[in-house]
Amino acid sequence: MDDLRNKRVVVMGLGRFGGGIGVARWLVRQGAQVLVTDKASPEALAEAVGCLQGLPIEYRLGEHRQEDFTTADLVVASPAVPPGNNFLQAARTAGVPISTEIRIFVERCAAPIYGVTGTKGKSTTTALLGRMLGRKTQTHVGGNIGGSLLFELPRIAAEHLVVLELSSFMLEYLAEARWSPHVAVVTMIAADHLDRHGTPQAYVDAKKNILRFQSANDVVVLNERCSAAAQFAAATAGRVIYFGLENRRRFSLLLPGEHNQLNAQAAFAAATVAGVSWDEAQQAVADFRGLPHRMELVHEHNGVRYYDDSIATIPEAAAAALCAFEPRKVIQIVGGSDKKLPLDVMISALGQRAKAVLCIGTTGPRIAEALGQAVLVGSAPAYRCGDLPTAMRQARALAGPGDVVLLSPGCASYDQFANFEQRGELFAKLARESR
Numbered sequence: 001m002d003d004l005r006n007k008r009v010v011v012m013g014l015g016r017f018g019g020g021i022g023v024a025r026w027l028v029r030q031g032a033q034v035l036v037t038d039k040a041s042p043e044a045l046a047e048a049v050g051c052l053q054g055l056p057i058e059y060r061l062g063e064h065r066q067e068d069f070t071t072a073d074l075v076v077a078s079p080a081v082p083p084g085n086n087f088l089q090a091a092r093t094a095g096v097p098i099s100t101e102i103r104i105f106v107e108r109c110a111a112p113i114y115g116v117t118g119t120k121g122k123s124t125t126t127a128l129l130g131r132m133l134g135r136k137t138q139t140h141v142g143g144n145i146g147g148s149l150l151f152e153l154p155r156i157a158a159e160h161l162v163v164l165e166l167s168s169f170m171l172e173y174l175a176e177a178r179w180s181p182h183v184a185v186v187t188m189i190a191a192d193h194l195d196r197h198g199t200p201q202a203y204v205d206a207k208k209n210i211l212r213f214q215s216a217n218d219v220v221v222l223n224e225r226c227s228a229a230a231q232f233a234a235a236t237a238g239r240v241i242y243f244g245l246e247n248r249r250r251f252s253l254l255l256p257g258e259h260n261q262l263n264a265q266a267a268f269a270a271a272t273v274a275g276v277s278w279d280e281a282q283q284a285v286a287d288f289r290g291l292p293h294r295m296e297l298v299h300e301h302n303g304v305r306y307y308d309d310s311i312a313t314i315p316e317a318a319a320a321a322l323c324a325f326e327p328r329k330v331i332q333i334v335g336g337s338d339k340k341l342p343l344d345v346m347i348s349a350l351g352q353r354a355k356a357v358l359c360i361g362t363t364g365p366r367i368a369e370a371l372g373q374a375v376l377v378g379s380a381p382a383y384r385c386g387d388l389p390t391a392m393r394q395a396r397a398l399a400g401p402g403d404v405v406l407l408s409p410g411c412a413s414y415d416q417f418a419n420f421e422q423r424g425e426l427f428a429k430l431a432r433e434s435r
Helices: 021-029 045-051 066-070 086-093 102-109 122-135 150-155 167-177 201-212 229-234 258-274 278-285 317-321 345-351 364-373 388-398 419-431
Strands: 008-012 035-040 057-061 074-077 113-117 139-143 161-165 181-186 220-223 241-242 295-303 305-306 330-334 354-360 380-388 404-408
Touching: 008 066, 008 150, 021 035, 021 102, 021 150, 035 201, 035 278, 057 074, 057 086, 066 380, 074 086, 102 150, 102 161, 102 167, 113 122, 113 201, 122 161, 122 258, 122 278, 167 201, 181 201, 181 258, 201 229, 220 229, 220 258, 220 388, 241 258, 241 404, 258 278, 258 317, 295 419, 305 419, 317 345, 330 345, 345 354, 345 364, 364 380, 380 388, 388 419, 404 419
Parallel strands: 008 035, 008 074, 035 057, 113 161, 113 181, 139 161, 181 220, 220 241, 305 404, 330 354, 330 404, 354 380
Antiparallel strands: 295 305
């Protein structure tokens, strides 16, 4: 639907953190009649609604009504809403088209699009790739990394480049448009979001949409270390480029860890499609200090460094973060809400490399018990701390000069926090109180 003037458009899911604000504003500017509907209460959404104050928007908060969906001209759903949602099904039955903010953007974008997905590393890779491509032409970065690019559409020329971070939720919806980016980057794949996708293979299948609809003129960049790379390569008609660490010239980075070196290699492999040289790529990333909550150094006191890696919501990410530092120097805070993911990789790394493990949240007792049962000689001691403030008090008691206090939980945050950002912000606040 190209012309949205006077069309009745339902925005499903404003979100307590304003995920639907950008698309609601843009729709109003296009002349649409906008209804925002969200199951959360008006009180919970007060801040997000306040950002839209003064705009001619109708609200249905605290509930959804089927008639809103079946009588609309278009429904724009939050990617957090599963495509099989009953209200969306009712809209489809009534012949109402369903879209998302990211689909609206890609259908109108004049420039070639580089898409980045993966279980972990996609935000950092997206940011690094945006910097590298910026050495060649004007580059716009958006998608799941934050910030709507809809308002940039009039300023995005055909000779520009766009980099989008794409989540599995976004890719589920984009499959309905049979769209894949010109250059697709897949950082790494591990089991995640099983509460949404149901099975590991369903999650992988959602990720495959980033390359499923490519043509022979397109490119996919895959991780040669990833066990899923072969099935991704088999699912595309595009040219396959592999990235890795072996026999590659390494980048000088401010970001610690082999996983960040791998992110840089992924970005560079994609950037070469646009003709970016290694020297240009190195210049682009030399001063990059990372994104918030991703191995972010938030405080240093008496020789102890505090790193916020709250984004690490799967066990493999927590293990990778630990391996970025010298063995037996890291006091790591782990645990959170339970996504029913195998913890073996994280438990093994913690036992072998951590100085101490501070366990919080719903999964904390299970992690502590698993470490207690480990038969490794000199295995790291585990402390059942329950919550983050308690863990930080314990960390200050254990840490000495040269040590690292690392929040890299390997679990989601929803048992004790609204999101991983809130968890990381509290960690940083508590770290700065270490005086």
